[in-house]
Amino acid sequence: MANTIITISREFGSGGHEIGKRAAERLGIECYDSRLIRMASEKSCISEKYLKDVDEKRANPWLYTVPSDYADEMTGFGLPLNDMLFNVQSQIIRQLANQESCIIIGRCADSVLADYPGVISIFIHAEWKDRVARIMGRQNMKEKEAEALIRKMDKQRALYYNFFSDKKWGRPESFDIFVNSSRVGMEGCVGLICSFFEKR
Numbered sequence: 001m002a003n004t005i006i007t008i009s010r011e012f013g014s015g016g017h018e019i020g021k022r023a024a025e026r027l028g029i030e031c032y033d034s035r036l037i038r039m040a041s042e043k044s045c046i047s048e049k050y051l052k053d054v055d056e057k058r059a060n061p062w063l064y065t066v067p068s069d070y071a072d073e074m075t076g077f078g079l080p081l082n083d084m085l086f087n088v089q090s091q092i093i094r095q096l097a098n099q100e101s102c103i104i105i106g107r108c109a110d111s112v113l114a115d116y117p118g119v120i121s122i123f124i125h126a127e128w129k130d131r132v133a134r135i136m137g138r139q140n141m142k143e144k145e146a147e148a149l150i151r152k153m154d155k156q157r158a159l160y161y162n163f164f165s166d167k168k169w170g171r172p173e174s175f176d177i178f179v180n181s182s183r184v185g186m187e188g189c190v191g192l193i194c195s196f197f198e199k200r
Contacts, residue, residue, distance in 0.1 A: 002118035003101040004200040006193055007109040009123045009161065009169065012153035013131030013146075015181045015189070016124035017105055022186075023193040024103045032096060033105040040088040051085050086164055101197075106157075110175065111165035120196050123175040124189060127182040 006023070010016025017033060024031035041048040090112045096102055097116050110121035126134075135146040154170075161169035172178040177196070181189050 002116070003097060003099070004197055005097050005101065005109070005113060005116065005119045006103040006197060007113065007119060007121045008103065008105045009110065009121070009157075009175065010105070011125045011131065011170070012150050012157065013135045014124045014126035015134060015186050019124060019181065019186060019189045019193070020103050020105045023190045023197075026190060026194055027101075027103075027197055029102050030100065031103045031105065032093075036089050036092060036104075036107055037085075039092050040085055043092065044084065044088050046081075046084070051081070103193075108161055108164045111161075111167060118200065120177065120200070121175045122177045122179065122193065123170065123172075124179055124181050125170070126180060130182045 006020075008016050008020045020033070021031050037051050038048055040046075041051050044051075086108070089107050093104060093107065093109050093112045094116075096104070097113055097118070101118075110119060113119045131150055132143060132146045135141060135150060136143060139146065139149070141149065158169040161167075165174075167174035177192070179189055179192060184192065
C-alpha cells in the first residue's frame with residue numbers, strides 16, 4: 001500500500017505552514033518544509049546559504065549557475081541554481097514518498113508526485129485582512145509593509161509554481177482540496193487534513 005503524502009501549497013500569510021506543522025504533529029508524521037533546503041545542500045554539496053537565496057523562486061540564469069564541479073553529476077552543466085535546487089529537491093521528495101507518509105510544504109511537491117497514488121494536494125488561502133494581520137504580528141510590520149510583502153511573496157510563489165508545474169498556482173482546479181483558513185479556522189484546517197489522511 002502506498003504511503004500517504006499531504007502536499008500543502010499556500011498563500012503567504014494564510015497560516016498554511018503552521019497548519020501543516022500542527023497536522024504532522026497530531027498525526028505523528030514528519031513535516032518537510034525548509035528542511036528540504038538543508039537536505040538538498042547535503043546531497044549537492046552546495047552551500048545552504050546559496051540555496052536559501054533561490055528557494056521557491058523561478059529560475060533566473062542571471063543569478064547563479066551550478067558550479068562546474070557539481071553540475072555534471074547533479075543536473076548538467078550551466079543550469080541556474082534554481083533549476084538545480086528544484087531537481088535535487090524533487091529527487092528527495094520522491095525518495096521521501098517511497099519511504100514514509102509525511103506532509104510536504106511548498107516546493108511544487110504535488111506536481112513532483114503527480115503520478116504517485118498516495119498524494120492529497122491541498123491549497124490554503126485566507127481573507128486579505130487576516131493575512132495582513134498575521135504578517136504584521138509575525139514580522140512586526142506596519143500595515144503597508146505587510147501588504148507589500150504579501151504581494152511580493154504571492155507573486156514569487158506563483159511564478160515558481162507556474163514555471164516548474166503544468167498547473168496554475170492558486171487555482172482550485174489545480175488541487176484536490178482548496179480551503180479558506182479564515183472561514184474554517186486554523187484548528188478546522190488541521191482537523192480536515194488529519195481526517196483526509198486517516199481515510200486514505
